């Protein structure tokens with residue numbers, strides 16, 4: 001038998017969600033569905049369901065860094081993304097490991113920084129030191145920063161209530177160092193559409209889509225950022241990868257389903273054949 005070609009690969013640096021809706025589970029599922037081999041650096045294990053994050057154990061920073069360095073040295077990373085980073089200590093270790101591996105703004109490997117600060121059920125996924133470290137160490141390394149509107153407020157102090165506010169926030173966030181800012185619009189409930197915004201320091205690109213009327217959006221943010229990362233791993237330019245991420249997550253929200261007492265997961269099943277769903 002002749003050898004099969006290697007698929008593109010993407011690395012997620014993220015926490016585990018025992019509920020399988022968000023975190024590294026959403027990232028790996030999205031990578032698979034997008035035809036990309038998923039590599040993982042686990043940062044923390046959360047005890048989580050749709051009612052909340054009940055407990056967690058953070059991994060030692062050197063183990064997080066070790067995972068990044070091991071896969072980068074041997075298997076090759078086409079693009080990388082962050083999710084829950086848990087602590088300032090883990091962020092220091094991630095920044096150093098990414099520099100070694102060539103991941104980030106000045107390295108060859110595109111780096112999506114999803115500044116996950118809290119679970120949608122409200123529990124913080126890192127403390128104030130973590131926020132400062134994220135802003136100072138990871139934003140300047142980011143190829144694309146993908147905040148939701150709560151993360152915009154944490155990073156800039158700005159409360160965004162409309163599309164114009166998203167434009168202003170994108171400009172302020174761009175000054176913190178990322179090459180591109182992608183402001184996500186899921187929380188702009190007053191808007192009948194769901195239009196994300198990409199900004200590269202000079203040009204705004206709108207990423208339009210319908211706003212599906214469903215309460216089940218758990219994991220939407222991770223799914224958008226990981227589909228974007230998968231697009232980058234396949235070699236798409238950033239604008240094309242952002243459109244791909246938005247297209248992918250919109251389908252995932254449309255096919256979301258109830259599971260558990262509160263907010264159910266978005267679905268990657270939409271890409272399966274109907275008889276397999």
Ligand SMILES: Nc1ncnc2c1ncn2[C@@H]1O[C@H](COP(=O)(O)OP(=O)(O)OP(=O)(O)O)[C@@H](O)[C@H]1O
Pocket residue numbers: 022120147148149184185186187194195196209210211212213214217218219220221222224246249250253
């Ligand atoms: N009701 C919806 N209909 C269509 N797309 C949506 C909807 N809600 C969110 N999205 C899309 O999902 C992605 C994530 O958006 P959001 O702003 O909710 O981020 P997030 O808060 O990080 O996600 P979450 O906390 O739900 O995982 C964006 O691309 C957004 O456009």
Ligand SMILES: Cc1ncc(COP(=O)(O)O)c(N)n1
Pocket residue numbers: 014015016017022023024046048083084116118119120121217218219220221222
């Ligand atoms: C391990 C982990 N990572 C990320 C999220 C954020 O996702 P969401 O905003 O959908 O709760 C989460 N809840 N858990």
